[in-house]
Every structure is written in structure tokens, then in C-alpha cells.
Amino acid sequence: MPEPSPDSPVASLSTEAPTTGVPAGAVELQIAAAEVDADRPARRKLGGLGIGAWLCIAWLTLITVGALLAPILPLDDPNDTLGGIIANRGFGAGGHLLGGDSSGRDLLSRTIFGARNSLTVGFGAIIIGTVVGGLLGLIAGYYRGRIDTFIVGLLDVLLSFPALVLALALVAVLQNRVSALLTLVLALGVISIPVLARITRANALVWSQREFVMAARAQGARDWRIMIREVLPNVLPSAFSIALLGVAVVIVAEAGLALVGVGLSTQSPTWGNIITDGQADLTSGTTPHIVFVGAAMVFLTVLALNYLGDVVRARFDVREAAI
Amino acid sequence: MRTIVKKLIQLVVVLFFVTFFSFSLLKLIPGDPVDSLKPFATPEQKAAIRAELGLDKPFFTQYSDWLKAFVKGDPGRDYSTNEPVKIGIGKALPVTLQLVFYAQILALVIALPLGILTAYKSGTWFDKITNTSAFGLLALPGFVLGLILIYFLGVKAKVLPTQQYVPFGQNVGEHFKHMILPAISLAVGQIAIYMRLLRSDMIQTLQEDFITMAKAKGLTNRRILLRHALRPSSFSLLTVAALNVGALIGGAVVIEQVFQLPGLGLKLVQAIATRQYVALQAYVAIIAVAYVAFNALVDILYVVLDPRIRHARAVAR
Numbered sequence: 001m002p003e004p005s006p007d008s009p010v011a012s013l014s015t016e017a018p019t020t021g022v023p024a025g026a027v028e029l030q031i032a033a034a035e036v037d038a039d040r041p042a043r044r045k046l047g048g049l050g051i052g053a054w055l056c057i058a059w060l061t062l063i064t065v066g067a068l069l070a071p072i073l074p075l076d077d078p079n080d081t082l083g084g085i086i087a088n089r090g091f092g093a094g095g096h097l098l099g100g101d102s103s104g105r106d107l108l109s110r111t112i113f114g115a116r117n118s119l120t121v122g123f124g125a126i127i128i129g130t131v132v133g134g135l136l137g138l139i140a141g142y143y144r145g146r147i148d149t150f151i152v153g154l155l156d157v158l159l160s161f162p163a164l165v166l167a168l169a170l171v172a173v174l175q176n177r178v179s180a181l182l183t184l185v186l187a188l189g190v191i192s193i194p195v196l197a198r199i200t201r202a203n204a205l206v207w208s209q210r211e212f213v214m215a216a217r218a219q220g221a222r223d224w225r226i227m228i229r230e231v232l233p234n235v236l237p238s239a240f241s242i243a244l245l246g247v248a249v250v251i252v253a254e255a256g257l258a259l260v261g262v263g264l265s266t267q268s269p270t271w272g273n274i275i276t277d278g279q280a281d282l283t284s285g286t287t288p289h290i291v292f293v294g295a296a297m298v299f300l301t302v303l304a305l306n307y308l309g310d311v312v313r314a315r316f317d318v319r320e321a322a323i
Numbered sequence: 324m325r326t327i328v329k330k331l332i333q334l335v336v337v338l339f340f341v342t343f344f345s346f347s348l349l350k351l352i353p354g355d356p357v358d359s360l361k362p363f364a365t366p367e368q369k370a371a372i373r374a375e376l377g378l379d380k381p382f383f384t385q386y387s388d389w390l391k392a393f394v395k396g397d398p399g400r401d402y403s404t405n406e407p408v409k410i411g412i413g414k415a416l417p418v419t420l421q422l423v424f425y426a427q428i429l430a431l432v433i434a435l436p437l438g439i440l441t442a443y444k445s446g447t448w449f450d451k452i453t454n455t456s457a458f459g460l461l462a463l464p465g466f467v468l469g470l471i472l473i474y475f476l477g478v479k480a481k482v483l484p485t486q487q488y489v490p491f492g493q494n495v496g497e498h499f500k501h502m503i504l505p506a507i508s509l510a511v512g513q514i515a516i517y518m519r520l521l522r523s524d525m526i527q528t529l530q531e532d533f534i535t536m537a538k539a540k541g542l543t544n545r546r547i548l549l550r551h552a553l554r555p556s557s558f559s560l561l562t563v564a565a566l567n568v569g570a571l572i573g574g575a576v577v578i579e580q581v582f583q584l585p586g587l588g589l590k591l592v593q594a595i596a597t598r599q600y601v602a603l604q605a606y607v608a609i610i611a612v613a614y615v616a617f618n619a620l621v622d623i624l625y626v627v628l629d630p631r632i633r634h635a636r637a638v639a640r
Contacts, residue, residue: 157337160341162572162573162614163569165572168592173352259580261592292471298464302464
């Protein structure tokens with residue numbers, strides 16, 4: 001259990017996160033972006049991020065904007081088979097940039113509309129995980145004692161199931177009760193709760209022992225006020241970095257569930273469904289490009305999220321051991 | 324000894340909660356199993372079936388009945404096919420275990436030398452390139468790599484089979500031929516994790532005094548790295564490798580689907596698709612119990628193997 005170190009750098013009442021430098025352990029991250037270059041103030045103005053981090057942000061912005069604007073972009077209907085003329089045809093076929101999928105639907109359109117669904121699932125699930133898990137972790141770390149034991153026990157039961165197996169079981173329970181999209185978001189949200197709760201708890205344990213929390217209590221602040229105003233702002237950065245990595249995990253999980261046939265309906269465009277749709281054409285050796293397009297979207301997005309998660313982690317000194 | 328007993332008691336408590344959770348979770352599935360079993364039966368007939376299946380009993384009695392049967396290795400009969408679920412598990416479990424085992428071994432065999440070398444040559448081009456590739460591999464889902472391998476090695480080059488499973492007892496060579504691609508696909512994410520972990524621990528160990536001492540004695544680099552530095556650097560790697568078995572089992576579900584291996588994962592997915600919830604319940608519970616028991620075993624092994632843990636506990640007491 002991480003205990004507050006006696007030589008804590010911050011002894012003020014400020015609720016700002018302490019500006020700890022890049023930790024020694026971050027050597028392993030090998031991220032040039034995390035090494036703030038003191039000689040070049042121009043780079044600092046950009047937030048001290050390197051070119052890699054900006055590329056990641058640019059990619060995520062691109063797909064997010066694409067996902068948001070998909071209905072008003074000049075794209076074919078993602079479910080229109082266009083008479084099947086570009087079915088299974090590769091890049092550039094018939095003026096379609098990414099060609100067509102197995103039933104002739106425009107792959108570019110499906111990719112962009114797929115971003116809509118895949119990102120909704122990714123961010124939706126992690127928002128649930130962060131809110132529920134963060135709240136549980138905050139309460140457990142702040143109150144300690146029996147409440148802590150109870151919450152940790154609950155998380156341990158959830159963690160006793162391999163995440164994807166639990167997700168499958170939850171899909172079985174939820175499907176036909178709520179919409180397919182909500183089923184996925186809830187199932188993947190629940191499996192992300194324990195991880196986010198644990199990191200929040202580990203940090204809340206340390207932060208709620210700090211002097212400014214004691215000062216707030218001495219001034220007569222209520223528990224919930226201390227939790228929200230004093231402890232929460234300090235545990236957020238670490239939860240944020242884990243949440244970024246979590247979105248990546250959920251996007252992969254969505255594709256995995258789609259492949260085993262329990263994702264959204266095969267009509268709905270998602271990156272997982274694009275891969276699933278192209279699977280038969282790839283194994284028959286005719287047109288591998290459908291799988292490659294879906295796989296590339298998942299790969300690039302996960303890469304960008306992992307990279308940014310690591311940058312955030314290096315900056316805020318989230319201890320690996322606490323995860 | 325006392326720690327081991329304590330851990331065993333903990334294990335029993337966790338197992339109770341885990342089985343209870345799997346049982347109640349899948350009881351929440353909407354729809355009456357009797358409706359799917361005999362959709363056109365009269366209410367009286369339905370009540371009779373319900374009594375026969377024990378579905379009219381109180382919840383906790385149902386749980387204890389189910390648990391007793393489950394421990395005996397008989398999770399009951401399936402509602403739709405009316406066949407015992409047990410047989411399916413007996414055939415499927417070895418496939419999944421083999422897949423997870425091969426993937427784990429493969430990941431460690433590749434990650435160990437890379438981790439040692441990148442730590443030894445840290446900061447060099449070799450280190451940077453290996454690390455960047457590892458970071459890229461982390462973003463590559465196993466099933467995506469699986470599909471890519473199927474296309475290039477299976478479909479284009481035709482060097483390896485991509486579907487079906489051959490039991491070990493039937494033909495050892497064919498068995499490994501069929502398992503190599505699934506094992507690589509499952510291992511890929513773990514390789515990067517293990518390598519990065521070993522590298523960072525190893526870099527720390529290499530700065531210790533006893534390494535300087537070993538260098539001063541004139542030992543070869545090989546000996547220093549393998550005999551002096553590896554053991555103290557490998558503890559967190561082993562912990563993570565043990566915990567990762569859960570991730571491997573989860574990953575195996577999708578890999579089994581991609582390569583059509585008749586393992587527990589494929590059974591699990593089929594059970595969901597065909598709504599065989601008794602089977603699903605059993606599969607979920609078995610996977611969770613195996614995972615929990617495995618982690619407890621690793622925990623106990625630590626106490627037995629690592630004198631430092633035993634010693635620290637003895638001093639604390």
C-alpha cells in the first residue's frame with residue numbers, strides 16, 4: 001500500500017497537482033515527448049509535447065471530427081450496396097478511395113461511420129468505468145476501513161474473471177433488454193470499472209492523508225466536499241492516463257466481440273464489423289484489403305491512445321505498481 | 324506454513340464469491356429456460372419441468388445444488404439439447420490450456436533475451452528500434468495479427484495450416500503445425516509487455532553494487548547478465564506473467580474463433596449464440612475458478628520459492 005512519504009514536496013493548501021518531474025522509471029517509456037526541453041521555450045508553448053504526441057492528437061482529432069461529421073460529409077450511405085459493382089474491389093475501384101466491402105458497400109464510408117460506433121463504444125464504456133470506478137475508488141481510498149475492504153472485495157470478484165469472458169457473460173445477460181449499442185457500452189464499461197477503481201483508490205489513499213485535506217477538515221468541510229474539492233482534482237490525472245489506455249483496450253475488445261459474433265448487428269458499421277466482414281474474403285485469398293482497412297483503423301487509433309496515455313503517465317508520475 | 328494456510332482459506336472465500344457471482348449473473352438472463360425448452364407445453368407441464376430441473380426452489384438452494392453438481396464435474400443438462408454439458412468441457416479445456424501455455428512460453432522465450440539485451444545495450448540504436456517495435460506491437464491486437472498471418476503464411480505462401488485442431492496424442496508434428504500461428508497471435512501483445520518490464524527492472528539491477536563487483540572480478544558479460552542480474556530482475560516479470568494468464572484466456576476466445584480451434588472460448592461463444600445458458604454458466608465458472616486457483620497457486624509458490632518473502636513475514640511477526 002503506498003503510504004504518503006514524509007518528505008512530500010507540497011505542504012501548502014493548494015489543490016494543484018505537484019509538479020513532479022519525469023520519474024526515473026520513465027526511462028523505459030523512451031518517449032522523447034516527455035522530456036521537456038528547457039532550451040526551447042517554443043516547444044514548451046506547445047505543451048512540451050513532441051512531434052509523436054502531436055501526430056497522435058492529430059489522428060485522434062481527424063477520426064473524431066470524421067465521426068461527428070459523418071452524416072454531412074459527401075459519403076455514400078454506409079449500408080448502400082451500390083448495386084454490388086464495387087463488391088470486393090480494392091483501393092480506388094470505381095472512384096471509391098478504399099474500394100468496396102464484400103457486399104459492395106463503400107469502405108471509406110463504412111470506415112468513417114464505423115469510427116462513430118467504435119469511438120462511441122470506446123469512450124462510452126470508459127466514461128462509465130471512470131465515473132463508477134472513480135467514485136468507488138475515491139470512496140474506498142478516502143474512508144478506508146470496512147468500506148474499503150468491501151469495495152476492494154467487490155473489485156476482486158470482478159477481477160477474478162478474465163475481462164473478455166466477463167464481457168461475454170454480460171452481453172448474454174444484457175442483450176435483448178437494451179439496444180445492442182448500449183449492451184456493448186455497458187458490458188465493456190463494467191469490465192473497465194475495477195482497473196479504474198484501483199488506480200483511483202491507490203491515489204486517494206495517499207492524497208487523503210495530506211496536510212491540505214487535514215486543513216480542510218479542520219475548517220469543518222464535509223466529507224463529500226473534501227473528496228470532490230480536495231482529493232478528486234489530484235487523482236484525476238492518473239485516472240485520465242489509465243482511461244486513455246482503457247479506450248484503446250475497449251476499441252480492441254469491440255473488434256474482438258464483433259469477430260466472435262456478439263458485437264453490434266453485422267449491418268452496423270464498426271471497425272470490428274469491417275474486419276469480421278472481410279474475414280471470409282481474406283481466408284479465401286481473394287481480397288484481403290477489407291480486413292486490412294479495419295485492422296489499420298484499430299491499430300492506428302490504439303497506437304495513438306497508447307502513446308498519449310504513456311505521455312500523460314510520464315508527466316503525472318502514475319506508478320505502474322498501483323495499476 | 325501459516326501464510327499458506329491463510330492463503331488457502333482466502334482462496335476458498337474468493338472461490339465461493341466467484342461461483343456465486345457466475346451463478347447469479349447468468350440467472351439474470353431474461354426469459355424462462357422452460358419456455359425455450361418446451362415452448363408449447365401447458366402451464367401444468369411447465370410447472371412439472373420446472374420442478375424436475377429444480378427451478379422452483381429458493382435461489383440459495385438452487386445455488387448450492389448447482390455448486391454440488393459443479394464440483395462433481397457435472398454442470399447439469401442443457402436446456403435445449405438435454406445433453407450433459409460435461410463432455411464438451413472435457414474436450415475443450417485441453418485445447419485452450421495448450422494454446423495459452425504455448426503462447427506464454429513463446430512470449431517468455433522471445434521476451435527474455437530481448438529484455439536482457441535491450442537493458443544491456445540501453446540507449447543504443449538496437450535498444451531504440453526494439454523498443455519502438457515493441458510499442459507498435461502493443462497496439463496490434465492478437466486477432467488482427469492472426470488474420471494477417473493467415474493471409475500471408477496460410478493463404479499466400481501456403482506454408483502453415485490456418486484452421487482446425489489436431490490433438491497432441493494424434494500427431495505431434497501436425498499438432499504443433501496447427502498451433503504455431505494461433506500461439507504467435509496470442510503471444511504478440513505479451514512479448515512487448517514482458518520485454519519492456521524486464522528491461523526496466525534489469526536496468527535498475529545493472530546499477531547495483533554487486534554487478535560492479537562482478538565486473539571488477541572480471542566475469543564475462545554473459546555470466547553477469549545471465550547468472551547475476553537476471554534472477555533479481557525477473558520477479559515482477561513473473562508476477563505479471565502469472566496475472567496475464569487471465570488476459571491470455573480472454574484473448575484465446577477470439578483467437579480460437581479466428582483459427583477455429585475447438586477450445587473453451589469457441590464453446591463459450593457458441594453457447595451464447597445458441598442461448599445454451601447452462602453451458603455458458605459452467606464455462607464462465609470453470610474459467611474463473613481455474614484463473615483464481617492458478618493465481619493462488621502462484622502466490623503460494625512465491626512464499627515457497629522466494630526466501631525474502633518468508634523472511635520478511637517472519638520478522639514482521
